Amino acid sequence: MVRPKYPTNEKLKSGDPNSTFREDLYHRLNEFSLHILPLRERQEDLRTFANSFIDSSNQRLHKNIKGISEEVWGIFHKYYWPGNLRELKNIIRRAVLLCKEEIITPDQLPFELKSELKEGNLDSGKxxxxxxxxxxxENIINALKSCNQNKSQAARILGIDRKTLYNKLDKYGIE
Structure with a gap:
């Protein structure tokens, strides 16, 4: 996979020496800015947004879900919400679609969210x-150590081609 020259998720901070974003364009776009706290820092808004997403999902999917179990609320309050409102909306829509009863339970949550709960990683921010x-x-580093930094051998151990290994070394900043 070739990484784009100008990633769309780049931090657009003016004056950043590592930025590839055009400074003149930054100033044109930054005429008016809003700072909105991420969802993980607005726990009091979680119920409002979740209930709103349930209502819109009910209409869209022709369902009649009444709410969310306390167990799910507990999971939601512990979760880091890296995808903010879009992630919450997608999780709610999926849960409404899968829900057979009137209340969303952990059974309707995505596997990734439940696996983080089982592993105790909900509060880690990851x-x-x-x-x-x-x-x-970690696997790449271990493979390189096991074959004295020979990248061809490490690639074979990992079951990937050498070019993929080099891309991953670049991605993770491994020398």
Whole structure:
């Protein structure tokens, strides 16, 4: 996979020496800015948004879900919400679609959210993807150590081609 030259998730801070974003364009776009706290810092808004997403999902999916179990609320309040409102909306819509009763239970939550709960990682601020990337980085480092930094051998051990290994070394900043 080729990484784009100008990633769309780049932090657009003016004056950042590592930024590839055009400074003149930054100032044009930054005429008016709003700072909105992430969902994880607005726990009091969680119920309001979740209930609103239940209502809209009920209409869209022709369902009649009444609410969320206390167990799910507990999970929601412990979760880090890296995807903010969009992630909450997607989780609610999925739960409404899968729900057979009137109340959303942990059974309707995505596997990733439940696996973080079982592993005790809900408060760590890491998503399932982050945890998998950490494990992949650890495996690459171990493979390189086991074959004295020979990248061709490490790639064979990992079951990937050399180019993929080089891309992953670059991605994780491994020398």
């Amino acid at each position: 998503t399932y993807r982050n945890l998998m990337e950490d494990k992949e980085k």
